[in-house]
Amino acid sequence: MSARRFWVFIEQEEGKAHPVSWELLGVASRLASEVKEEADAAGDTVHVECILLGNQVEHIAHEAIKYGAERVYLVDEPELEHYRNCPYYKCIVGVVRKYEPEVFLIGATTLGRDLAGAVATSLRTGLTADCTGLEMGEVKGSKQRLLLATRPAFGGNIMATILCRQSRPQMSSVRPRVFPMPPYNPEAVGEIVREEVPLDEKDTEACILEFIRDQAESVDIEYADVIVSGGRGLGTPEGFKLIEELAHELGGVVGASRPCVDAGWISYAHQVGQSGRTVRPKLYIAAGISGALQHKVGMQNSDFIIAINSDPNAPIFDVADVGIVGDLFQVIPAMIKEIKARKEALA
Amino acid sequence: MFHALVAVKQVPDTTNIRIDPETGNLVREGVPAIMNPYDAHALASAVEWKRKLGGKVTVVSMGPLSFTVTIREAVELGADVGYLVTDRKFAGADTLATSYVLAQVIQMIHEKEPIDVLFFGKQAIDGDTAQVGPGVAVRLDLPIITYAVKIRDIDLAKRQIIVERKTERWTEVVEAPLPALVTCEKEIAEVPFAPLPDLIRSLRYEPEVLTVDNTGIFDAESIGVRGSPTVVFKMGTPPLPEPGEKINSREVGVEAAVAAAFAKAEAAGILTSVLGGVK
Numbered sequence: 010m011s012a013r014r015f016w017v018f019i020e021q022e023e024g025k026a027h028p029v030s031w032e033l034l035g036v037a038s039r040l041a042s043e044v045k046e047e048a049d050a051a052g053d054t055v056h057v058e059c060i061l062l063g064n065q066v067e068h069i070a071h072e073a074i075k076y077g078a079e080r081v082y083l084v085d086e087p088e089l090e091h092y093r094n095c096p097y098y099k100c101i102v103g104v105v106r107k108y109e110p111e112v113f114l115i116g117a118t119t120l121g122r123d124l125a126g127a128v129a130t131s132l133r134t135g136l137t138a139d140c141t142g143l144e145m146g147e148v149k150g151s152k153q154r155l156l157l158a159t160r161p162a163f164g165g166n167i168m169a170t171i172l173c174r175q176s177r178p179q180m181s182s183v184r185p186r187v188f189p190m191p192p193y194n195p196e197a198v199g200e201i202v203r204e205e206v207p208l209d210e211k212d213t214e215a216c217i218l219e220f221i222r223d224q225a226e227s228v229d230i231e232y233a234d235v236i237v238s239g240g241r242g243l244g245t246p247e248g249f250k251l252i253e254e255l256a257h258e259l260g261g262v263v264g265a266s267r268p269c270v271d272a273g274w275i276s277y278a279h280q281v282g283q284s285g286r287t288v289r290p291k292l293y294i295a296a297g298i299s300g301a302l303q304h305k306v307g308m309q310n311s312d313f314i315i316a317i318n319s320d321p322n323a324p325i326f327d328v329a330d331v332g333i334v335g336d337l338f339q340v341i342p343a344m345i346k347e348i349k350a351r352k353e354a355l356a
Numbered sequence: 357m358f359h360a361l362v363a364v365k366q367v368p369d370t371t372n373i374r375i376d377p378e379t380g381n382l383v384r385e386g387v388p389a390i391m392n393p394y395d396a397h398a399l400a401s402a403v404e405w406k407r408k409l410g411g412k413v414t415v416v417s418m419g420p421l422s423f424t425v426t427i428r429e430a431v432e433l434g435a436d437v438g439y440l441v442t443d444r445k446f447a448g449a450d451t452l453a454t455s456y457v458l459a460q461v462i463q464m465i466h467e468k469e470p471i472d473v474l475f476f477g478k479q480a481i482d483g484d485t486a487q488v489g490p491g492v493a494v495r496l497d498l499p500i501i502t503y504a505v506k507i508r509d510i511d512l513a514k515r516q517i518i519v520e521r522k523t524e525r526w527t528e529v530v531e532a533p534l535p536a537l538v539t540c541e542k543e544i545a546e547v548p549f550a551p552l553p554d555l556i557r558s559l560r561y562e563p564e565v566l567t568v569d570n571t572g573i574f575d576a577e578s579i580g581v582r583g584s585p586t587v588v589f590k591m592g593t594p595p596l597p598e599p600g601e602k603i604n605s606r607e608v609g610v611e612a613a614v615a616a617a618f619a620k621a622e623a624a625g626i627l628t629s630v631l632g633g634v635k
Contacts, residue, residue: 022525094490094493094499094500094502095499095500098494118524119502119503119522119523119524120523120524122486122487122502123490123500123502123503125487125490126451126485126486126487126488126489126490126491126494127490127491127493127494127500129451129452129487129491130452130455130487130490130491130494130495131494133452133585134452134585135450135452135584135585135586136451136452136485136487136586137586138483138484138485138486138487139484139485148589157589162483162591167591167592167593168591168592168593169588169590169591170588170589170590170591171586171587171588171589172586172587172589173585173586173587174585174587175585176585214499214532214533215499215501215530215531215532215533215536216530216531216532217528217529217530217531218518218529218530218531219528219529220526220527220528220529221520221526221527221528221529222525222526222527234630235630259630259631260630261630283484284481284484291626291629291630292621292626292627292630302593312624312626313621313624313626314600315617315621321602321604326599326600326602327599328599329599329600330600330601330620330621330624331600331601331602331603331616331617331620331621332599332600332601332602332603333602333603333605333613333614333617334602334603334604334605334606335604335605335606335610335613336605339605339610340605340610340613340614343610343611343613343614344614344618347611347614347615347618348631351618351627351631352631355631355632
């Protein structure tokens with residue numbers, strides 16, 4: 010009889026958790042349920058747990074429990090006030106070695122990617138980056154189900170399913186918004202276990218001298234409710250003015266496909282897709298985007314997708330709930346007019 | 357004297373990869389191989405600092421013999437020495453095995469000629485994993501600064517580097533002791549046009565080839581498939597969802613097409629909730 014632990018790294022900065030942590034707790038709960046039957050039969054127990062690092066962040070541990078964690082391992086130290094690679098990865102490796110989780114999920118944010126590679130290398134285990142699909146599946150030659158991690162490969166043109174037979178934990182990083190938020194249960198109870206990991210002076214040698222908060226535009230497309238995205242079909246950078254106008258009418262933000270960003274028509278912060286951001290708004294409007302796989306994996310989980318393209322065979326129509334075949338320079342102005350009329354009717 | 361080491365990878369220009377619609381296979385023909393763009397910017401930064409401080413830029417690449425062209429390109433851009441780490445025994449390496457091989461080679465170079473700064477691209481555009489840089493840093497127990505957008509200072513006397521790195525939230529100014537490993541965004545430096553002498557030199561440049569046998573520094577259990585904990589279970593194109601309704605605005609007229617599309621969004625309960633939220 011053994012304990013099979015499914016772990017999530019809870020990412021926080023300035024005392025605030027990144028929502029990808031909760032999305033991953035939802036995934037960990039599902040993965041745990043996928044091995045429940047097999048574990049029961051073998052007399053094993055299954056646990057959904059997480060690890061949290063920071064300085065005075067116990068309040069986040071309570072939140073984690075409400076999003077589905079049975080147990081939170083908490084390392085709470087002044088040295089961990091701000092994220093730094095070395096002290097963070099060494100603490101995590103210390104706690105992982107103690108409890109030996111079977112699966113360990115980390116958000117593929119800039120912080121999570123910086124961390125995940127260091128943790129996996131230090132533990133000499135496998136790490137699959139930017140997964141878009143995760144399940145516990147049966148694999149020939151393995152008594153227990155293994156983590157099947159699916160991710161786009163070759164610039165997002167093909168999907169590869171990766172597994173890690175022997176080394177543990179089986180690690181994956183997952184981008185924000187790839188998976189939905191799990192339910193929040195205010196009544197949930199769980200345990201907080203405080204851990205201490207001794208650090209050497211050398212581990213904290215790299216230090217942050219200052220933080221520069223950018224004054225320039227910051228676009229939060231990941232958690233936007235409405236996104237209007239433009240692609241090569243816009244023809245020129247000026248085409249984005251029309252996209253902006255429609256986004257503004259809908260209270261949304263502007264997205265873009267990779268070719269527009271590569272061509273310098275709009276900044277990288279707007280890029281939707283495997284090499285940009287993954288999004289799942291309520292409404293996604295794709296205008297003049299042909300729909301390369303690498304774009305589709307970044308937006309196909311949107312609640313409702315409207316695609317506009319002059320080519321009736323454009324692959325974007327395959328993921329759209331409704332497609333309009335036509336000239337976007339006619340369709341979008343008509344949309345703006347229609348939205349204005351509907352808003353007036355609502356007012 | 358400043359000694360920079362730059363790790364470069366050759367990648368297919370993924371913007372040009374296509375899937376054969378009939379067979380669903382990757383079409384590799386005619387896909388040009390290029391130096392990973394982030395590595396090119398990392399190299400450009402290393403060369404800038406070499407010119408400021410005086411010293412040397414060493415390039416390392418792991419891959420088949422065809423990667424020689426990428427090392428020549430690095431020489432063209434200002435690298436002084438290039439090592440090509442190549443062996444059939446490395447085949448099938450995942451990021452863990454790759455970081456092992458690079459770390460062993462870098463350690464070997466460092467013992468001959470101490471390295472001050474290791475420059476990596478933030479990720480390669482074919483795998484997009486961003487794991488090899490942190491992996492090498494962990495194996496060599498070096499401080500790592502990822503997502504660097506600017507190197508403010510390299511002080512060889514004080515043995516420290518000051519770097520600006522961009523995160524989703526802010527820009528951090530980080531100070532770390534040397535030697536340190538930096539993974540670079542494109543903003544770190546512009547890739548320059550090659551000066552004529554470097555261009556001429558690069559044409560005939562032959563990299564130093566390192567293999568398992570001629571170095572004797574690799575443990576057979578840590579390289580190639582054996583050193584790789586992950587394996588590809590299967591590959592394929594993703595299943596297509598049921599496509600939605602397609603409305604041809606040329607047939608029904610633009611306004612009718614838009615009205616029909618919005619009616620569908622409304623029926624799905626989307627439009628009202630979206631417009632209800634707009635102030």
